Amino acid sequence: MRISGFAWIALSASLALLAGCATFHSLPLDNIAPPKLADIRVPAASMPVPALRTHRFDPGDGLDVTETAMLAVANSPDLRVQRDDAHIARAQAFAAGLLPDPQLSYQHENPTSNQADLTSAFNLGLTFDLGNLLTRSSRVAAAKGNVREVDLDLLWSEWQTIAKARTLFDRIFYLRGLDARLQRESDALAPIQKYIQRALAAGDLTYDAASAGLNAASDVTNKLADTRRQLDQAQHDLHDLLGLDASVPLHLVGAPYVVDPDAREATRALADMAKRRPDLRALQAGYQAQQEKVRAAIIAQFPAITVGFVRARDTGNVYTTGYSIGLSLPLFDGNRGNIAIERASRQKLRDAYSARLLTDRNDIDRLLADLRSYRTQRTALIAHAAQLSAAREAAQRAYAAGLLDWPTYLAIRASSLAADSALLTLEQNFHEQSIALDALVGDWPDASQAQDRNSP
DSSP: OOOOHHHHHHHHHHHHHHHTSOOOOOOOOOSOOOOOGGGOOOOGGGOSSHHHHTSOOOGGGOBOHHHHHHHHHHHOHHHHHHHHHHHHHHHHHHHHTSOOOOEEEEEEEOOOSOOTTOOOEEEEEEEEESHHHHTHHHHHHHHHHHHHHHHHHHHHHHHHHHHHHHHHHHHHHHHHHHHHHHHHHHHHHHHHHHHHHHHHHHTSSOHHHHHHHHHHHHHHHHHHHHHHHHHHHHHHHHHHHHTOOTTSOOOBOSOOOOOOOOHHHHHHHHHTHHHHOHHHHHHHHHHHHHHHHHHHHHHTTSOOEEEEEEEEEOTTSOEEEEEEEEEOOOSSOTTHHHHHHHHHHHHHHHHHHHHHHHHHHHHHHHHHHHHHHHHHHHHHHHHHHHHHHHHHHHHHHHHHTTOSOHHHHHHHHHHHHHHHHHHHHHHHHHHHHHHHHHHHHSOOOOHHHHHHHHOO
């Protein structure tokens, strides 16, 4: 079988192009382990908000609330997966901009009759799809819009991760405070418990009379155990958020994040929320990308054109050179199904954007109302807890002097403990709600600047 020189040239060019193709390299799943805290690097310049970029990260002396948020942004497993999604989106944008490869075809035929003057025939063709070029600009614009959407979604997730890290730090801080308060109460009740147990053993006290003391100690023990379970859960959640193994000790230092945005700040932020909030900007970018997909679907309804060059030889040893043109006829499909799908998807994104705006505005109003209620309740509860604390101290002195019976003394202590516990819980809830509001309307940098920093 003899192949023409033109065919050899085409075949050689194809083999040369294949030599530059990517090759497969295995990426095994073994040896995957959480990093050690000392090995984690947290570049402050990469942080998504100014408050974190100006803070020095040094876990050697413990993690304050800002360092905890910085570590969460740098090492969160969920954010790592989202950053991989951003790389995928950029790769898809790169793929969308590539021109389609031309199609090379070769057909060889041998005559089956015994005529001496016959020779083998071949047909060599090189074609290119022009229809792909018509939709290229829309596809590239849609892919770039997807990249912006993914980058802004990542930025929004970083905002939420910061808020979650601050909330967990806050929760651990107040649970540790509650644990210490309950432990002090348990220590204070221990001598009375010993007295009650001795009196019961000697028969000097009935169980009916001792019930107040027994119940007081049992109640504190149960609350202490419940608080420690909540503390363990909060520490477990923080380990997960920070991407650390549960065996790594968390040495948290300093006070929790303090923020108290007022209604005027929230109202001002609401005015330009759609321009600043990364999640809303992401929805806008996704909607614009969908606009381009609708445009591409409409362009694709027109006939697809394929052009090519043909070189052939028939069995009579006659060579021919020419061209080919292929044209699809949009008689039945006409890409109408894809157009309907893309238009429906665009409407869904538009409705989702409207729903997000409404929900966020309502959430902000609710959080502001909750904070107003907490402020009023907090003022009253601080005064109430202070009064009961003074009553507890006076009762303790009177009980030590033998001027107060132990059931009355225990009742006063129980009331003081309840007020202190309620105040700690209220402080925790107030901070969590204010952090949530701050994450929605806080003084963050312009989302477009952060997006540019994360873009390739």
